[in-house]
Amino acid sequence: MTLQIKRLALLIGLPMFITSTVAASLSVVASSTHAQSAEQTEKEVLYWYDPMYPQQRFDAPGPSPFMDMDLVPRYADEGGDGASMLIDPTVIQNLGMRVTPVTRESISQTVEAVGTLGYDERDxxxxxxxxxxxxxxxxxxxxxxxxxxxxxxxxxxxxxxxxxxxxxxxxxxxxxxxxxxxxxxxxxxxxxxxxxxxxxxxxxxxxxxxxxxxxxxxxxxxxxxxxxxxxxxxxxxxxxxGLEKVWLDVAVPEAQVRNLKVGQKVEAKLPAYPGESLEGIIEAILPQANLDSRTVRVRVVLPNSNQLLRPGMTADVTLSRDEDEALVVPTEALIRTGRRTLVMVAEGEGKFRPVEVRVGRETDFKTEVLSGLEEGQRVVASGQFLLDSEASLRGLTTEPEQSPEDTGPALHEAEGTILSIEDGMVNLSHGPFKTLNMPGMTMAFPIADPVLLEGLKEGERVQVGVSESDEGLVIERIEQLGDQP
Structure with missing residues (x-):
């Protein structure tokens, strides 16, 4: 178990100095598992899997085709329901996990930037x-x-x-x-x-x-x-x-532009007049970004009836967006993998479930959640990385968010060569399924509909689309690419 945890920590990019912490923290679970090994031999085995590729399930024990190790059994009563996992309360206390609710709060986005005064080119x-x-x-x-x-x-x-x-x-x-x-x-x-x-x-x-x-x-x-x-x-x-008005040209980081809008109020402070602040409005968000500084120019109009503002002066600018209601979680609760963002949802009675979320603005150590969670749910804000490691070892995966029109299963695609067709099964030498992190290999796939096999023969190059099911990967779509060269 410790070796598996270390391998997983290296796989997801955790630093080595916390790898040992992960292994030690979950050692309680591991030791409990070993203590019950004799009892587990009589339990019902659901499937076997490789902890490094938990999404691939096997019907019988044996060596892993991915790593130099044996497949691990998954028992029917290990805890959880296939989408969640059960953690002993003692382990939760030892790991120092902290759970916080998902709340709806009023948030405002403030952008700090620097601007330069210029002439009003319309006057x-x-x-x-x-x-x-x-x-x-x-x-x-x-x-x-x-x-x-x-x-x-x-x-x-x-x-x-x-x-x-x-x-x-x-x-x-x-x-x-x-x-x-x-x-x-x-x-x-x-x-x-x-x-x-x-x-x-x-x-x-x-x-x-x-x-x-x-x-x-x-x-x-x-x-x-x-x-x-x-x-x-x-x-x-x-x-x-004319000098009745001046333009304040503000360079805003492109990542903050989505929080701005025309007509928004702006506060500017000039070093030439310490202790004073000027108020203006955003007249335009200019269409072209600066490739060198990765900023977008924002034009602010400032009144200048006393003609104290002189083109060429600099100003410290604060652009504040009006407060609005948003669903938020602590920023520390997010698990960013690079390809997606996860949170660990606490379902009560020691059950935890990984959920993929889409996030928005960040302010005051909190992050807006655009989809994936509901108000009142509870998420893990401390120790969630250890739960994520355990979820990966147990083969728990999150389902991608689907639009209302997309009711069919998600398909994972790869190309391969048909080696044989027998008893409704296609023995395929295929390339990698990138969306499954599954390398190329030779294996047999069941067919969702026998009609898909019409016109196919051994040696043909095909492109297949497979879906995940309780029986493993099933071919939902298969298209001919021509004979193998």
């Missing part, structure tokens, strides 16, 4: 030349200056405007409404803004110069004009970013 104004002209004057400004709305940027001269304005003034004195409307339309086509046309109508004087101003208040990001420059129509002159 942007681009100033362009409406016509070809010249730069007469540039006001005393430079990039990154903070300017108010309607701040003058430069004076431009447009020769095309001069002729169009003179034509308009001449037609205005002729009293021809249609011609005057056409002249006004030519002014708009020439690029004159409405306010400049209105000033021409009021003053009656042509003015081919125009002072361009900032349409919004904010930061002058660029100013691409100098005195004496020649400007083509449509040339960009300046770019202004």
């Amino acid at each position: 942007v104004a681009i100033v362009q030349a409406r016509s070809a002209g010249f730069v007469e004057k540039v006001y005393d400004l430079a990039p990154d200056d903070v300017i108010p709305e309607n701040a003058p940027l430069a004076d431009l001269f447009f020769p095309q405007w001069s002729a169009a304005q003179e034509e308009y003034l001449a037609l205005r004195g002729m009293g021809e409404p249609q011609l005057l409307a056409a002249a006004r339309q030519r002014l708009r086509i020439a690029g004159m803004p409405p306010e400049h046309i209105a000033a021409l109508e009021r003053s009656g004087k042509a003015s081919p110069s125009w002072t361009i101003t900032s349409p919004i208040g904010g930061v002058l990001r660029s100013l691409d004009v100098r005195e004496g420059m020649t400007l083509p129509a449509g040339a960009s002159l300046a770019r202004i970013n």
Whole structure:
């Protein structure tokens, strides 16, 4: 028994320094078993099995085809019901097992991250030349200056405007409404803004110069004009970013993104203003992740009416999700094998049963259970690894969760060559059944339906799907792959 436990500990990856603990802790069970060996010779044997491959059952004793050891009998009254195992209360006390209930609690997920302030790229104004002209004057400004709305940027001269304005003034004195409307339309086509046309109508004087101003208040990001420059129509002159709001760009680990949603509240603390915190909301969870840092960018909008927040500053960000009800167990109760997650359910009177669960969020040393358990059940929170080892030795397995539509048995697939077909049995030299952790070998399989054997012959390559039953592995599906090369 001790050798089997050590082999199992190595198989599931337990460190060697606890392997001895496992063996010693279960020695009470082992010694009790040896003490009753004479009595067990008269008990009913259900089947024989290899403790290293407990899912494979044999009808007779003999050497194991998997390991260099003899098969072990499983007796009818060893305790348990095939899905659970019975542990003596003295053993439970010696192992120091602790059992805790499955509860439904209010949990909230908090994510801590770091963000950087940036400009609101939606609050942007681009100033362009409406016509070809010249730069007469540039006001005393430079990039990154903070300017108010309607701040003058430069004076431009447009020769095309001069002729169009003179034509308009001449037609205005002729009293021809249609011609005057056409002249006004030519002014708009020439690029004159409405306010400049209105000033021409009021003053009656042509003015081919125009002072361009900032349409919004904010930061002058660029100013691409100098005195004496020649400007083509449509040339960009300046770019202004508003400062009423700023964007906080937060890098969130991709594993935490599922706990976030648009509109969620965010708290930010800036090192520049210790003791103060700002509140914002998540405006967008950007679609592309960073391959180097494995993070996803989250955009948060922060108000900045006093303009104390400056793009480029960093912030410590707390993203908290609203509390909701969830089924939880202590995180220490989980047995993570790498392929699945198990818990040991205490059923009372010393009975324990392994159950596969699907888990979600983790918070405050508790883990959300999405499926596999119900409120009020009791799970082992301490000593569960020893029970899991014993469950593996006894051949107890958990059944995979099935959808309502999936009512048929799970099939395990492998390829092989038919050696013989006799009395409804197929003697098959098959490869490994990976889902059973069963290596390739030669063995005979019963057929669930004799119709499956029609058209099959010795030497053919086939792919089989088998299910587990009380009689062992049964072929539920068999397909021809062609003759053996």
